[in-house]
Amino acid sequence: MNDKDKWSAHLEYLKVAITLxxxxxxxxxxxxxxxxxxxxxxxxxxxxxxxxxxxxxxxTSISGVIYLSNFLIRTVDATLDTGRARKITKSAGASFFCFLATGFCILLFFLMRSFGGGVSLPASAVDSVSALLRKQISDPADRLNFVRFEMKGSKYIVDYMINQGPTSFRASVDVTTGQVELIERKP
Structure with missing residues (x-):
């Protein structure tokens, strides 16, 4: 095994880190x-x-690849070029630490969203209102058309209209719970 083969693990890690x-x-x-x-x-x-x-x-991964490239094309003897080798290992180490910290933060994000209740997304608010309104509409020929969505304070406001006609609905959805709190029918 020559000196350049020893650095192949660093190169493979850095390539994977850059891709991910x-x-x-x-x-x-x-x-x-x-x-x-x-x-x-x-x-x-x-x-x-x-x-x-x-x-x-x-x-840090890109800088590690740059340091490694410069090291592999060197003309100086490998035993004398410890400064460049140290830059490679420090850069790869920093990259690995940051990669682990990224994984921890993403795990923390998923845990907070899964168990912390979180905030309901606008799409789920629109779906909840749509499902409730479909139950309230008695005539199957009536088609429910989405009109408008907005956020006012801690409430989502969702507007629907039936068949582009005069009847419309305005619903208020709590942002934190996702519960539909009020549906107003306007003839």
Whole structure:
């Protein structure tokens, strides 16, 4: 085994860390691109911390690959080039620590969302209102059409209309519990 083969484990780890970090950042970008997907409770801080740690993982992994590339194309004897080798191991170690911290923050986020109650998502509020309204509509020929959704304080306001006609419904849904609190019918 020559000296360059000893660094293959570092290279493989750094490649995997870059791939996973990029994928997790893509998921985070999808979440943060739509304000309705961002949690309103304390779990948003665990999600933000995981995004920060995954970004640090990506940066330290890329710097580790750069240091490793420079080390592998060196002209100096490997026994004399301990400074570059130290940079590789420190960068890979920092990447691994940040990767573990990312995993911990994501686990914390899932635990907070699963057991902390969390906040109901707008889509589930719209679905709850729709299901209740379908039970209230007596004529099967009537079609329920979604009109508008907004957030007022700690309430979601959902508006529906029947067959684009004069009858409409306005429902109020509690953000924290997801329970439909009030349905107003307007003839």
């Amino acid at each position: 970090s990029t994928a997790i950042l893509a998921v985070a970008a999808a979440i943060y691109s739509d304000a309705t997907k961002i949690p309103n409770d304390a779990s948003k801080w665990a999600l933000l911390a995981s995004v920060i740690f995954v970004l640090l993982t990506l940066v």
